[in-house]
Amino acid sequence: MKTEVKICGLKTGEAVDRAVALGARYTGFIFFPKSPRNIEPDDAGRLAERIRGKAKIVAVTVDADNDDLDEIVSALSPDILQLHGNESPDRVLTIKAVYGLPVIKALSIREADDLKRIDPYIGIADRFLLDAKPPKGSDLPGGNGVSFDWNLLDTLDESVDYMLSGGLNADNIGEALSVTGAKAIDTSSGVESAPGVKDLKRMEEFFDAVARAEAAMAQDASLAGRSK
Numbered sequence: 001m002k003t004e005v006k007i008c009g010l011k012t013g014e015a016v017d018r019a020v021a022l023g024a025r026y027t028g029f030i031f032f033p034k035s036p037r038n039i040e041p042d043d044a045g046r047l048a049e050r051i052r053g054k055a056k057i058v059a060v061t062v063d064a065d066n067d068d069l070d071e072i073v074s075a076l077s078p079d080i081l082q083l084h085g086n087e088s089p090d091r092v093l094t095i096k097a098v099y100g101l102p103v104i105k106a107l108s109i110r111e112a113d114d115l116k117r118i119d120p121y122i123g124i125a126d127r128f129l130l131d132a133k134p135p136k137g138s139d140l141p142g143g144n145g146v147s148f149d150w151n152l153l154d155t156l157d158e159s160v161d162y163m164l165s166g167g168l169n170a171d172n173i174g175e176a177l178s179v180t181g182a183k184a185i186d187t188s189s190g191v192e193s194a195p196g197v198k199d200l201k202r203m204e205e206f207f208d209a210v211a212r213a214e215a216a217m218a219q220d221a222s223l224a225g226r227s228k
């Protein structure tokens with residue numbers, strides 16, 4: 001099966017167009033002023049019009065208040081809201097009810113116990129985004145380019161629908177997919193030349209690496225099938 005790819009932190013028409021041309025199923029726009037990927041809602045709305053219907057448009061917010069959410073949803077008309085802060089299950093329910101949009105709830109993972117934080121959101125969040133915990137001193141809850149120990153996901157219930165995130169790039173995505181078998185992946189700083197600056201070549205290398213990993217996994221599965 002083809003891995004679903006989300007390219008996050010898009011800020012230019014060139015990067016949005018290229019991400020979708022390369023096969024991104026999800027495009028992410030960051031609404032968090034401290035981030036080098038922060039974008040104004042109206043600018044994001046204009047960029048999203050270039051690819052609406054070709055890839056899902058995801059608004060990434062961090063503990064946003066109602067006024068900010070109203071402005072973002074009205075300017076961008078996102079397909080999905082990604083909640084990347086400390087939004088409680090009740091807050092997620094309220095946001096879903098108010099905007100009628102599916103929600104990806106981001107959770108940060110460092111150790112096995114962190115996976116227990118998924119449970120209260122089951123049946124509430126439509127999907128999870130499992131990211132690494134921010135390094136000490138970082139102002140950003142995501143977009144830090146750091147990975148968590150993918151082996152922790154060995155114990156994750158198969159019914160949990162998640163996107164793998166955190167420090168993914170062309171060099172490590174093959175191993176990440178082989179260890180986790182993730183069906184959906186998300187990257188931001190791993191396809192940049194500087195914080196907030198998407199690099200078209202790095203994006204292309206990322207998609208190439210995903211395709212190589214998929215081919216290798218399909219070959220392994222076929223060999224395993226033949227040896228039965």
Ligand SMILES: O=C(O)c1ccccc1N[C@@H]1O[C@H](COP(=O)(O)O)[C@@H](O)[C@H]1O
Pocket residue numbers: 008009028030032035036037038060061062084131140141142143144145146165166167168186187188189190
């Ligand atoms: O990217 C950001 O600046 C950001 C800011 C605030 C919340 C979330 C953010 N990014 C999310 O984090 C993942 C992982 O980033 P990376 O690949 O490790 O750089 C990113 O894809 C966004 O979903």
